[in-house]
Amino acid sequence: MTKEENEARLAKLKAIVSALPEKPGSYQYYDAEGTIIYVGKAKNLKNRVSSYFHTEVDRFKTKVLVSKIWDISYTVVNSEEDALLLENALIKKYNPRYNVLLKDxxxxxxxxxxxxxxxxxxxxxxxxxxxxxxxxxxxxxxxxxxxxxxxxxxxxxxxxxxxxxxxxxxxxxxxxxxxxxxxxxxxxxxxxxxxxxxxxxxxxxxxxxxGNTRQVLTDMKDEMMRLADDLRFEEAEEIKRKYLLIEKFVATSEVVSHTINNVDVLSITNDEKIAFVNYIHVSNGQINQSFTFEYKKKLDETEEELLQLAIVEMRERFHSQAKEIILPQEIDLDIEGVTITVPQRGDKKKLLELSLMNGKQYKFDRLKQAEKLNPEQKQVRLMKELQDLLHLPKMPYQIECFDNSNISGSDAVAACVVFKKMKPAKSDYRKYNIKTVVGPDDYASMKEVVYRRYKRLIEEQQPLPDLIVADGGKGQMEVIRQAVQDELGIDIPIAGLAKNDKHRTNELLYGFPPRVIGIKDTSELFRVLTQLQDEVHRFAITFHRDKRSKRALHSELDDIKGIGPKTRDELLNGFKSVKRIREAELKTLENLIGHSKAQIVYQYFHQEE
Structure with missing residues (x-):
């Protein structure tokens, strides 16, 4: 293997590792021929697997193992105990070469x-x-x-x-x-x-x-019933005690269920262009096979068609002879001697949910991995998602958001923040002092700022945004529409982000009349929009605070022509207040700041005389 090939191999493996979930599970390493050479377990898959690829690893055996790895797969479970049981099952099945400590x-x-x-x-x-x-x-x-x-x-x-x-x-x-x-x-x-x-x-x-607890429990139950029929209740009670102990021991794990034997479990996670089908095989109450296949759709295949294809392919690939297949939905497929089950509750339902969780995790990791290799892919995906959600004519490359800030109308200001490719473009942020509005009128202030912003962009022939977002609800959206469409005659889509009683963003509004757009508040897109709203609020508040602070620090001495900040500070340090400066004698002023400056200050305060 050349140096370039080894670097490409390590780059591929590190990309996989960076996308691993921080969940318990079992991981498998494959060599160049696709053979499993190592099976491990982890409380946190990402942390455990990444430790193999640290530059400071100095164990010879670990270095040898890493040099043989060409691919990595994993199965997520719900607990560390489940990860252990799954690891044991996979080791017994595949007898990996580098699980030497477990073998010898x-x-x-x-x-x-x-x-x-x-x-x-x-x-x-x-x-x-x-x-x-x-x-x-x-x-x-x-x-x-x-x-x-x-x-x-x-x-x-x-x-x-x-x-x-x-x-x-x-x-x-x-x-x-x-x-x-x-x-x-x-x-x-x-x-x-x-x-x-x-x-x-x-x-x-x-x-x-x-691991054959099923037969043990069956035999114990039969013996318990026989003893009870013979009126040997004390002996039956002892058998019952043992029965409950074993049952409790088996029930501690979701991966091992003594009620399920020799079944295939398949679930599907569908996407617009790709479907992910997860396959799990359970034998003797243990998962000994778990794999996720990726199908690129070419003819808009249905989930039923994809499941039919996956069942045939996976059973052939893994030589499964299972007599039962657990699926999330009914499909039209007849396999001789095989029953198809769509569970609604119980252990089989839990297995189906575990399979679905693995499929979703695989899809998420593939997407995450692709976006790490190409960061712009994530931004394009979010812009496309917002475009589809609002039915915009084009992807919202540039989004602008406005907010006002004032206290009872004093020091009224406004701010505009700009997001490009769903990220803050801070060099394009703008601050505005409100000029035409008197008193606390947020709607009029918003209208003034929006009009000034886009009138200037039009005059300077600068590009207009693809979407305007108001920090507020229907009222703010309407005044923006009046400024943009009615007065400037330009057509820019307008949305609004409304907050609930707890001052938390909870609704995305769009259209006229505005309507609520369905979007999950846990989605990545919603988090970006919330970040946009928080950013404009922060920017406006900071500007307003700065302006208010400057006004509070303003002194009457700043209005005296010919007196600079240095002289002002000397006077205030010497006399402690403007009142004492006003009442001071000319000679006293001269002793502190000199004749010429003392004349300027004295004449300013004694103009009437």
Missing amino acids: GKTYPSICITKEYLPRIFPTRTINKKGGTYFGPYSHISSMQAVLELIKKLYHPRTCRLPITKEGIEQKKYQICLEYHLKNCGGPCVGKQSLQDYQKSIAQAREILK
Whole structure:
């Protein structure tokens, strides 16, 4: 691989990483042949995956892994626990080359069930397959401990390391221990628990470690009912206790559901030109396949047509033999021996929602990735969205917004801010002192400023905006229309941003008479429009505050011709007030600021004399 090829590979991977969601999930790394070489889990996908590509990474194994990565995929889930379970399922299915720590078990522990006469169950980091059956390894120690704790509560396997044999039990070589008295062990070494009962408990524990809790629960329920029919209620109650413990353990994860087995789940996220179909396969209550396909539409295909295409393609690609397909809608497709389900509630509905969440996240990330590579794409998308929303004749490249500011009519000012390509163009901002309006009349002030603004642009032959936005509702929109259309005779689209009682922007208005335009207040476009309104309000308030401050600081000495700021400050520092300066003798003034300037000040205050 040449240096240029490697740089292109890293640039592609970093672009993918920059668009990853900050959500829990599992991520998969692929080599140049498209084979999964590593599966990991993360509480925050973006933070975890980006850590592999930091320049300060100095672990040799990590550097080797990164050098082999050519593509990255991921699956988002709802919790860190779900991410762990999904990671385990994918590792068991694909056995990735670089998940070496999980494969060799030298770092992560496994759970061992020994092949002894009375098998033991314990965690270990040493693998000796002649001595027992191993489950794992477990990268998440607390999860392994949770499984062991469940097995301990349910079945009380022995914890002693004695080499117990059938002959030894018959010869009564062993003594009862403290674990039996603490009810942590059934005492099979002294005949307190039968061999058949002990082996049955170990067999059920083995099924739980395999993930086959469904059959375990079914067998337990049958036994519980049989005991109840025989009026052996205490024994039935003990079985019920174990049943509820397993049920609670399984119910903690949405990814693992013992009620669902061997099903395909598909959902579709549609766009104008592209559709994203997410595929999830569930086997033995676990997700072991998740992938999102991108379909570029050419003939305006319907969602039903795209789902039909995706079902056939994905089942063939992943060799799925599932007898049930979960979909968001009914489709006309007959596959022999396969049932199509459109769930309305329950675990299958949750799986469908999980698939839809992955499809939407994939779409969002692709868009985000494309906009990072080409920032103007985002701006064009927002302009196009606003154009379609308001049915404008062209994309609103330049948007201008007006606002007034005054206190009871004093120091009345107005401001105009300009957004180009949906971003502030601060060099084009303008401030206006209100000249023709007396008193607090916002409508008249708005009309004056808008008229002055566009009359000057017309005279200077400057480009006019593609959209005018009023900081207000119907009244402000109407006075802008009067200035622009009636008096200047130009046609510029006019919109308004109205606020609610809490002074928060909540409505976009357009047209005459103005009507409310439906737009989600959580959308990116609405946030840009709110930013426009906040910006013009900030700019107008700042201008008004500055003007008011200058007037407040104005002194009568500033009106004396020939007296500058330096002399003014000397007089105020010496006499502390204008009144004392007015009453001062000429000689006193001369001692402070000199003869000539003292003459000017003295004559100003004694003109009548």
